[in-house]
Structure formats: structure tokens, C-alpha cells
Amino acid sequence: MTAIVVGYIPKPEGRAALRRAAEEAKLRGARLVVVHSERSGRDLADGEVETEDAQLEVARKELADAGIEAEVRQLARGADVAEDLISVAAETAADFIVIGLRRRSPVGKLILGSNAQRILLDAPCPVLAVKADDAADQGGA
Amino acid sequence: MTAIVVGYIPKPEGRAALRRAAEEAKLRGARLVVVHSERSGRDLADGEVETEDAQLEVARKELADAGIEAEVRQLARGADVAEDLISVAAETAADFIVIGLRRRSPVGKLILGSNAQRILLDAPCPVLAVKADDAADQGGA
Numbered sequence: 001m002t003a004i005v006v007g008y009i010p011k012p013e014g015r016a017a018l019r020r021a022a023e024e025a026k027l028r029g030a031r032l033v034v035v036h037s038e039r040s041g042r043d044l045a046d047g048e049v050e051t052e053d054a055q056l057e058v059a060r061k062e063l064a065d066a067g068i069e070a071e072v073r074q075l076a077r078g079a080d081v082a083e084d085l086i087s088v089a090a091e092t093a094a095d096f097i098v099i100g101l102r103r104r105s106p107v108g109k110l111i112l113g114s115n116a117q118r119i120l121l122d123a124p125c126p127v128l129a130v131k132a133d134d135a136a137d138q139g140g141a
Numbered sequence: 142m143t144a145i146v147v148g149y150i151p152k153p154e155g156r157a158a159l160r161r162a163a164e165e166a167k168l169r170g171a172r173l174v175v176v177h178s179e180r181s182g183r184d185l186a187d188g189e190v191e192t193e194d195a196q197l198e199v200a201r202k203e204l205a206d207a208g209i210e211a212e213v214r215q216l217a218r219g220a221d222v223a224e225d226l227i228s229v230a231a232e233t234a235a236d237f238i239v240i241g242l243r244r245r246s247p248v249g250k251l252i253l254g255s256n257a258q259r260i261l262l263d264a265p266c267p268v269l270a271v272k273a274d275d276a277a278d279q280g281g282a
Contacts, residue, residue, distance in 0.1 A: 025214075027168065129267060
């Protein structure tokens with residue numbers, strides 16, 4: 001059985017990636033493997049960690065309600081997001097990886113994060129890059 | 142009817158992108174719009190231009206044999222590949238754009254081309270990035 005691997009962070013681009021990955025998994029009858037990266041523990045108070053866990057739980061429940069069985073892997077804090085996604089993709093022989101991209105900054109600065117670049121270049125499979133609000137602003141270039 | 146837009150160049154990564162785009166179009170019953178970029182006329186002798194046209198014709202025939210109706214748009218020489226793909230994606234309300242990426246150089250230099258970066262960041266829809274030989278080296282990281 002083929003797999004779709006998605007990098008999830010509790011931010012708009014992470015939710016957009018998860019939504020799209022779920023649609024793609026459903027479309028092709030693939031299993032969905034969610035790699036969940038918490039932000040660094042140093043940046044978070046205890047309450048925030050709970051919030052992240054709760055958000056992931058909400059996401060997991062939404063997937064279950066949509067009839068999609070998702071396997072969630074928690075990425076250890078401090079682990080390398082790009083390497084982890086790449087190794088999970090290799091291990092599961094993923095059909096593709098879905099990642100979320102931030103939109104351009106308001107001043108239009110063109111920056112693709114280093115993690116995104118590494119995943120795009122080093123993944124053993126194709127990578128689907130999704131931006132937040134893709135559904136909302138289709139048609140605008 | 143939804144559309145898959147693919148940027149095609151007669152190189153291994155362009156062929157890989159076209160192959161994958163055709164599979165995705167078939168999977169979801171979408172139309173396939175191929176945006177064909179020739180290399181700059183200045184860099185090519187007349188015979189080479191004919192070769193490029195012949196290669197595109199071969200690709201088109203392969204698609205037709207696979208039962209996939211593709212619309213091929215020729216990108217004028219000197220036109221901007223990224224802008225053209227983005228505007229075709231907006232015009233066709235594309236489900237996603239498929240682009241081919243070159244592999245890392247043998248010395249492992251990490252470079253994502255500026256066209257690829259612009260398409261990833263500015264496209265009105267998700268972007269599927271495919272590398273050459275993806276089928277051949279699945280599982281290797």
C-alpha cells in the first residue's frame with residue numbers, strides 16, 4: 001500500500017498541507033503518515049505545548065471523521081525536520097511528501113526556507129508544496 | 142473540469158514531470174495542459190530546434206497512446222517560464238502545477254533554481270516538484 005507523508009506544524013500552512021495530504025490519500029487509497037514537528041521546547045511555555053497537542057488531536061479527529069486513517073509520528077524536539085521527513089518517506093516508500101510553505105512576506109521578499117529546499121532537493125520521491133489559503137484565493141496570481 | 146499544468150522541457154527532469162503529470166491527470170480525470178519551453182533560439186542550431194519539436198511530438202504521442210488528451214502550449218522564446226506557468230495555472234484554475242527539478246550536483250551543492258522558487262512561492266495552486274529518475278531510485282534517500 002502506497003503512502004502519503006505530510007509534515008505537520010500547527011500553523012496555517014501546516015493545516016493546509018494536512019488537508020491536501022488527506023485528500024490525496026483518499027483519492028488514491030493510500031495511507032497517510034503525519035510527521036508532527038513541535039516548535040522547540042525552549043520557545044514554548046507548558047500551556048502552549050498542551051495547545052499544540054490539542055490542535056493535533058483536533059486534526060486527527062477531523063481526519064478520522066472523514067474516514068481517513070492517519071498514523072501520527074511525533075518528531076522529537078530538536079530533531080531535524082527535513083531529515084526526518086525524508087527518512088520517513090524512504091521507509092514508507094511514499095508516493096509523495098506534502099509540505100506547507102509560507103506565503104511571500106508583505107514586502108514580496110522571495111525566500112524559500114532551507115528546510116523546504118532540502119526536502120524538495122533530497123526527498124526520494126516527489127514533493128507537493130502547498131500554501132495556506134490555497135482554496136480561498138485560487139485564481140489570483 | 143479540473144486541470145493539471147506541467148512545465149515541459151526536453152530534459153530528463155522535464156520528461157519525469159510530464160510522466161507524473163499524465164498519471165495525476167488520469168487519476169483524477171483532469172485535463173492536462175503542457176507548457177513547452179524551448180531553450181533560447183540563440184543557443185540552438187536549426188537542427189536542434191527540429192529535435193526539440195520531434196521530442197515533444199513523441200511525448201504527445203505517448204500521452205495519446207495512454208488515452209490522455211493533452212493540450213500543448215508553446216511558450217515563446219524569451220518569455221518568462223515562471224510567469225507563463227503561473228498565468229496558465231490561474232487561467233485554467235489548475236488543481237496543481239507539476240515541475241521538474243534537477244538533482245543535486247555531484248558535489249552536493251544545494252541549489253534550487255530561481256524559476257522553481259518563483260513558481261513554488263507565487264503559484265495560485267499547489268506545486269508538485271518531481272526529480273528525474275524518481276521511479277528508478279525510490280527508496281534511496
